[in-house]
Amino acid sequence: KAADEDGEDEIDDTDDVDPTAERAAWKLRELKRIKRERDALEAVEKEREEIERRRNMDEKERLKEDLQYVAEQREKAKEERGKMG
Amino acid sequence: MSHLVDAKSMLDTRGLYEGPTVHGVNPLLLIEKIIRERIFESLYWKEHCFGLNAATLLDRAVQLTYIGGQFANQRPTPFLCLAFKLLQLQPPKEIVLFYLSQTEFKYLRALGAFYARLTFHHVEVYKTLEPYLSDYRKLKVRGQAGWRIECMDEFIDDLLTKDRVCDIALPRIPSRAQLEDLEELEPREDVLGSEGEDTETEGEGDD
Numbered sequence: 001k002a003a004d005e006d007g008e009d010e011i012d013d014t015d016d017v018d019p020t021a022e023r024a025a026w027k028l029r030e031l032k033r034i035k036r037e038r039d040a041l042e043a044v045e046k047e048r049e050e051i052e053r054r055r056n057m058d059e060k061e062r063l064k065e066d067l068q069y070v071a072e073q074r075e076k077a078k079e080e081r082g083k084m085g
Numbered sequence: 086m087s088h089l090v091d092a093k094s095m096l097d098t099r100g101l102y103e104g105p106t107v108h109g110v111n112p113l114l115l116i117e118k119i120i121r122e123r124i125f126e127s128l129y130w131k132e133h134c135f136g137l138n139a140a141t142l143l144d145r146a147v148q149l150t151y152i153g154g155q156f157a158n159q160r161p162t163p164f165l166c167l168a169f170k171l172l173q174l175q176p177p178k179e180i181v182l183f184y185l186s187q188t189e190f191k192y193l194r195a196l197g198a199f200y201a202r203l204t205f206h207h208v209e210v211y212k213t214l215e216p217y218l219s220d221y222r223k224l225k226v227r228g229q230a231g232w233r234i235e236c237m238d239e240f241i242d243d244l245l246t247k248d249r250v251c252d253i254a255l256p257r258i259p260s261r262a263q264l265e266d267l268e269e270l271e272p273r274e275d276v277l278g279s280e281g282e283d284t285e286t287e288g289e290g291d292d
Contacts, residue, residue: 007231007232008150008151008225008227008232010232011225011232011233011234012223012234013150013222013223013224013225013234014223015191015222015223022221023221025221025236026219026221026236026238027277029221029236029238029239029242030218030219030238030276030277031277033218033242034275034277037261037262040262041262044262
């Protein structure tokens with residue numbers, strides 16, 4: 001059985017060794033979780049807005065925007081040519 | 086079915102399973118076949134899990150010193166064996182909630198949380214597990230890569246947001262945001278409350 005417990009003693013799961021630090025670490029994680037949720041919500045909202053915006057444009061405007069986007073991408077690719085990734 | 090004493094009795098149904106189901110299937114099938122086989126092969130299962138019931142399983146669960154899926158040569162952890170045993174026993178919901186609500190044994194709570202995530206209805210999963218996001222006790226985790234420390238809240242968060250925890254594919258549940266949109270769940274209460282704001286102002290003060 002001894003071999004089974006290999007390395008277990010190297011880590012310590014004792015709680016309340018340093019309650020303030022543990023609580024602070026938890027608070028940080030909790031804030032990160034809240035932020036993650038908020039960011040996900042924002043991303044969804046943004047996409048919805050974008051779709052709405054595109055829908056409200058007429059055919060010509062949409063085409064114009066697409067062409068502009070393609071041109072921008074091409075420009076970017078040109079700049080990056082010959083550079084290391 | 087009762088002529089088979091060993092763990093496979095609930096699986097040997099030749100497609101005619103009539104026992105209790107979870108998410109519409111035989112609960113044992115929630116653990117994929119390969120891991121099931123490894124559990125049956127493991128020493129812990131043979132030595133310590135034979136003939137357990139919801140009460141005697143407690144004796145084993147309070148002795149747990151780590152969680153995790155598989156380690157070393159893909160051997161299942163005792164944690165996984167006990168979770169599988171629970172799937173076999175199908176304890177009533179109150180018992181699972183008791184496992185979760187007791188405060189003394191953190192590994193028992195982790196086991197209860199894992200089982201609840203596997204078997205509860207998705208709205209129930211959020212309602213039962215979310216309160217424990219504010220439990221920040223440390224848990225030892227043993228994985229293929231070795232040992233590490235994970236806090237209870239991280240474990241619960243993984244259960245709620247990830248597809249695989251402890252090497253087990255969890256049943257799919259809708260995300261919290263989706264359930265809120267469907268009005269099946271209330272928005273989550275802010276556990277940090279005013280404290281959250283406090284930290285922000287503290288942070289500004291430090292700068």
